Amino acid sequence: MFCPKCGKETDASGKFCQWCGADTVGPIVASLGMLIIVIPWVYFAGFESSRSQATPGKVLVHAVVTDLDGDRVSFARATLRHFGKFISLLIIFIGFLMIAFTKKKQGLHDKIGGCLVLRQD
């Protein structure tokens, strides 16, 4: 691989350029991370705030995204909705973690549903 800073060929197994000491892995990881966040965001928020009000997948099942009045959402609102999914996922994840820390071994989803998970010995 080539160093992004000095352009010299450097040992691909190293994290840092053997010539100038530049971080060769960080910028790649950072740009991949950006793509992983940006591509779904632009895809979902872009399509859902477009005239079709739906991603191609939603179009197939005749679903649209609207605001509370049934109108087309702005890109900003679609963005908020998109990143809200991550919060939901995070809460679910925390909900699962709670199983380990609560007295009755309840996850958040158990508490919400009023359920217990019992093991039979």
Ligand SMILES: [Zn+2]
């Ligand atoms: Zn270098």
